[in-house]
Amino acid sequence: MFEFNQCSRSLDCGPKHVLVFLIGLIGGVVPPVIAGEPQSTTAVSKASVQLGDARDLGVSALALAGASGALSKQAGPSEMELRAIFLKAVRAADGRSPDIRMAQAGFQASQSDIEEAEGQRWPQVDLGSHSKPIKWGDAGEYEDNSTAGVDLSISTSLYDWGRVAKTIDSRKQSAEAARSAIATEREGVAYQVVFNIIELSKQRIIVDVSQRFVDRMEELVGMLAGIVAVDKGRESELTQAKARLLQALSARDSAQTRAGEAEINLRKLVGDRPLLVPRTHEWNLRLPNMDALLAKVDDHPSIQQGRAQVQSAELQAEVVRASSLPQLNWVVSKTTADDSLGRKQPWQTSLAMTWGAFRGGSVRAAERAVLQRGEAARQQTEQQRLDLEYQIRTAEHEARTSLERAELYRNLSVESERIRLAFYQQWYHLGKRTLLDVLIAENDHYSNRVGEVSNRFDGYQAIIRQYAGAGSLVGWLAGSS
Structure with missing residues (x-):
């Protein structure tokens, strides 16, 4: 069943070590010693006491860690260093x-639209030419004695019910919408970049954790292979260990695949230039003030873009209405052609009024269409504002719960570490545990460590999502908000 000299196959332990182990069992403390992974008994006991205190006092793990308003100071990079990266x-x-x-090109186009509208304030000069006319009628066809010439016409709007001015204002609002579109795109790109950096770091850490799990399974397989070489009756244990090793390899390969996908997504955004991606298990990212972020929602670039589009549509409706009213122009004209008597034509000036008295209701329909488009843009903006507000609230809740779960997984990992060490000692040295118990304990410990990393970095991504929802992510990274 058990031989004391078996411990020499993997651990440097003798009767003295076994005696210490048995004393520990009697006292309720299992020495957490395993090849390649020394652990502090004091640290384990301290963590256990903290976990017990949390249960007794009924406080969350996040509050226990001093992170109710901000994350506790960790050994990883500071927030300033992370923002710089x-x-x-x-x-x-x-x-x-x-x-x-593309958004910048749209803004430049809107600037040209403003210049086009402003040009309508200046006198409009038209040049043309005509050939020598040919007339026909009751007298038959004959040539007029007037000559060909060049025509010049200068027209200046004297009163247009504000049509040109409102056109300019409408174009300016469209330009503001285009400017906000640039900021919106920058916020979106910033969120994608930071999200993928966090995702890449998370997956790389999970790969490291998975690799250690693979190493541990390989160690157990190698140990059992040596045992089976002496004791053929334990070959089933070797088969169990090999199956767990294959599962560990599969988990590691899956993590490597996800890390590769995150790196590809990041390279698509930033190119092939080298980037520093932190690989520490914990970062010093503070939880933002949700109320302050909610107050910034109205200043989100997409909200400003929608409001500018609404104002542009309302002004455009006024332009359509003004164009249906009488327009008064001052016209100056001159032609170089001679009349039928061979005389030069003088300069002419006059006041001209034009009025589209009847257009079949098309003008009124065009005005209504513009107003309805403006109303649609207004409702879309309101919906977007509501979505952003609840995006911040949801992300805040997700950040807190994810970070709390990460703290719980951290404490659970400490406990599962003790369990797997105890099971290993009881299996290998005392023969009171089956190998299946040991393998399950190893797998549970691995799952707890992966759960801690996943939840912690999900919390970091939720923090970034809060800043993105408020439209202040770029400003926060630059340190201006």
């Missing part, structure tokens, strides 16, 4: 984002 990557993505360049 993120900002460098975001600026690299800005320079190569087609969406941002």
Whole structure:
């Protein structure tokens, strides 16, 4: 069943070590010693006491860690260092984002639209020419004695019910909407970049955890292979260990695949330039003030874009209405052609009024269409504002719960570490546990560590989502908000 000299196959332990182990069992403390992974008994006991205190006092794990308003100080990179890393990557993505360049081209087009509207304030000069006329009628066809010439016409609007001025104002609001569209695209690109950096870091850490799990399974398989070489009756245990090793390899390969996907997504955004991606298990990212972020929702670039579009539509409706009213122009004209008597034509000036008295209701219909488009843009903006508000609230809740779960998984990992060490000692040295118990304990410990990493970095992504929902992610990265 059990031989004391078996411990020498994997651990440097003798009767003295076994005696210490048995004393520990009697006292309720299992020495957490395993090849390659020493652990502090004091630290384990301290963590256990903290977990017990949390249950007794009924406080959350996040509050226990001192993170009710801000995350506790961790050994990882500081928030300032993280923001610098993120900002460098975001600026690299800005320079190569087609969406941002498209928005910038739209803004330049809107600036030209303003110049086109402003040009209508100036006198409009038209040049033309005509050939020598040919007339026909009751007298038959004959040539007029007037000559061909060049025609010049200068027209200035004297009163147009504000049509030109409102056109300019409408174009300016469209330009503001285009400017906000650039900021919206930058916020979107920044969120994608930071999200993928966090995802890549998370998956790389999970790969490291998975690799250690694979190493442990390989260690057990190698140990059992040596045992089976002496004791053929334990070959079933070797089969169980090999099956768990294959599961560990599969989990590691899956994590590597997800890490590769995250890296591809990040490279698509920032290109092939080198980027520093933190690989520590914990970062110092503070939870933002939700009320302050909610107050910034109205300043979100997409909200400003929608409001500018609404104002532009309302002004455009006034332009349509003004164009249906009488227009008064001052006209100056001159032609170089001679009349039928061979005389030069003088300069002419006059006041001209034009009025589209009847258009079959098309003008009124066009006005209503513009107003309804403006109303649609207004409702869309309101819906977007509501979506952003609840995006911040949902992300805040997700950040807190994810970070709390990460703290719970951390404490659970400490406990599962003790369990797997105890099961291993009881199986290998005392023969009071089956190998299946040991393998289940190893798998549970691995799952707890992966759960801690996943929930912690999900919380970091939720924090970034809060800033993105408020439209202040770029400003936060740059340190201006």
